[in-house]
Amino acid sequence: MLILHRAGFVDPPCLAPIQDKVVPGELLAIVGPNGAGKSTLLSLLSGFRTSQLGVVTLDGRTIEAWTPATLASRRALVAQQEPMGFDWSVRDMVALGSDPEPALVEQLLADLELVSLADRSVLRLSGGERQRVMVARGLCQLMARRHDGAPDGGLLLLDEPTSALDIGQQQRLMRRLRQLARQQHMAIVCVLHELNLAGTYADRVWLMEEGQRIAGGPPEEVLEPEDLARIYRAELQALARPDGGPAWLALTP
Numbered sequence: 001m002l003i004l005h006r007a008g009f010v011d012p013p014c015l016a017p018i019q020d021k022v023v024p025g026e027l028l029a030i031v032g033p034n035g036a037g038k039s040t041l042l043s044l045l046s047g048f049r050t051s052q053l054g055v056v057t058l059d060g061r062t063i064e065a066w067t068p069a070t071l072a073s074r075r076a077l078v079a080q081q082e083p084m085g086f087d088w089s090v091r092d093m094v095a096l097g098s099d100p101e102p103a104l105v106e107q108l109l110a111d112l113e114l115v116s117l118a119d120r121s122v123l124r125l126s127g128g129e130r131q132r133v134m135v136a137r138g139l140c141q142l143m144a145r146r147h148d149g150a151p152d153g154g155l156l157l158l159d160e161p162t163s164a165l166d167i168g169q170q171q172r173l174m175r176r177l178r179q180l181a182r183q184q185h186m187a188i189v190c191v192l193h194e195l196n197l198a199g200t201y202a203d204r205v206w207l208m209e210e211g212q213r214i215a216g217g218p219p220e221e222v223l224e225p226e227d228l229a230r231i232y233r234a235e236l237q238a239l240a241r242p243d244g245g246p247a248w249l250a251l252t253p
């Protein structure tokens with residue numbers, strides 16, 4: 001489990017202290033306008049930047065105390081627009097750095113709808129295909145390196161994983177991530193711009209504004225149409241859902 005103990009940054013990009021945890025089995029969405037600090041927060045959660053205020057602990061140890069190799073077995077970060085590097089095949093890219101069982105790679109290729117592309121060079125993919133390859137690679141990193149004593153499925157951090165996906169791919173990816181969080185007992189954190197995806201699939205939502213997490217909780221509590229219209233400076237129409245979940249949000253013409 002990852003716990004933020006009033007962790008944050010004072011040097012730019014700044015992040016006001018956050019006290020919260022990310023729990024195995026949950027899908028957590030981070031939302032907020034451009035420049036609100038979502039990627040900055042991911043750099044804190046991943047340990048790529050060290051907290052300058054409180055501390056971040058993973059499985060009870062400060063994140064800096066982990067060696068790179070053991071940390072890589074417990075958390076994976078898929079950044080926005082990761083470089084593809086060399087002329088690897090999709091299958092090799094998914095497995096890169098993880099030494100997985102071949103069956104795991106084939107399973108992930110099937111899960112992310114990449115089977116027909118498995119032997120193609122990653123340099124010859126569309127934007128959405130590339131995005132799914134990098135999500136599969138992040139999952140492979142955690143699932144291949146899982147050791148017997150691991151308390152849970154680890155922490156997967158995804159920065160805008162749906163930004164290049166069509167609506168069908170968005171739906172299938174978000175459903176699969178939610179299912180993997182449950183089945184693998186994995187904590188999955190997604191930065192999302194599409195608020196309806198956060199409202200539909202996330203167990204909890206953190207809302208960022210100007211370097212602060214201003215709300216955190218179940219989607220129906222955090223995704224308040226009036227607050228969102230103000231924060232995003234957008235004119236929104238809120239449509240009630242029959243199941244009583246958070247309202248669907250549409251842009252007014």
Ligand SMILES: Nc1ncnc2c1ncn2[C@@H]1O[C@H](COP(=O)(O)OP(=O)(O)OP(=O)(O)O)[C@@H](O)[C@H]1O
Pocket residue numbers: 012013014032033034035036037038039040041
């Ligand atoms: N190295 C840096 N030095 C100073 N400020 C930075 C640096 N990197 C980012 N920033 C600023 O910090 C703020 C937060 O950036 P961040 O990338 O976390 O936002 P974001 O919420 O992920 O935005 P987006 O939705 O556009 O991806 C922005 O105002 C950005 O300009």
